[in-house]
Amino acid sequence: MDYKLAIRQLAVYKHNLGLTRTAMTEMEAAVTSSPRYLACKEQAAIVKENVAELDAAIRDQAVREMADNEIKPDHSAVKVLHATDYTILDGTTAFDWCLKNLPGVLRIDETLLIKYMREFVTDANLPPFVRVAHGYRATISPDLSKYLEPEETHAETEPTL
Numbered sequence: 288m289d290y291k292l293a294i295r296q297l298a299v300y301k302h303n304l305g306l307t308r309t310a311m312t313e314m315e316a317a318v319t320s321s322p323r324y325l326a327c328k329e330q331a332a333i334v335k336e337n338v339a340e341l342d343a344a345i346r347d348q349a350v351r352e353m354a355d356n357e358i359k360p361d362h363s364a365v366k367v368l369h370a371t372d373y374t375i376l377d378g379t380t381a382f383d384w385c386l387k388n389l390p391g392v393l394r395i396d397e398t399l400l401i402k403y404m405r406e407f408v409t410d411a412n413l414p415p416f417v418r419v420a421h422g423y424r425a426t427i428s429p430d431l432s433k434y435l436e437p438e439e440t441h442a443e444t445e446p447t448l
Contacts, residue, residue, distance in 0.1 A: 298431035299439055 318324055345365060352358040353367040360367060375381045385393050410419060 294427075294431060295434050295436070297427070298434040301431055302435060302439065 349360045349365050349367050352360065382393070404413075404417060408414070408417070413419060
């Protein structure tokens with residue numbers, strides 16, 4: 288691979304990406320500050336609030352009628368189902384019970400475990416359920432602008448896609 292050529296091409300791509308993002312940001316700003324957009328946004332907030340209030344009122348009424356008189360709602364769009372909620376009162380006891388009765392419901396937070404391994408575990412005291420692979424990772428500077436040719440850095444009103 289010719290790194291000089293590849294980095295220059297990557298610099299051009301990133302430059303064009305920056306121009307595209309800037310153009311999109313300017314377009315979004317123009318749209319979101321327009322009177323029509325602002326009026327629609329205000330109307331949407333009002334309608335959203337109305338929807339939430341009426342939805343809650345319908346649900347509450349249906350549940351109340353079912354709980355008080357076992358009357359089902361008289362509309363096919365509204366159904367009342369029996370619900371049962373469970374609350375875990377003691378996490379430690381629940382964990383011990385799961386270890387014994389339902390080990391499949393316990394999940395390992397692999398991200399947290401790997402973070403712990405990186406901080407506190409060496410190859411010498413590595414648990415048998417962990418494998419370590421040593422290798423290399425390449426990084427590329429986030430600012431490649433110094434690799435652009437002068438004719439590639441001029442500001443464009445619209446990015447080249």
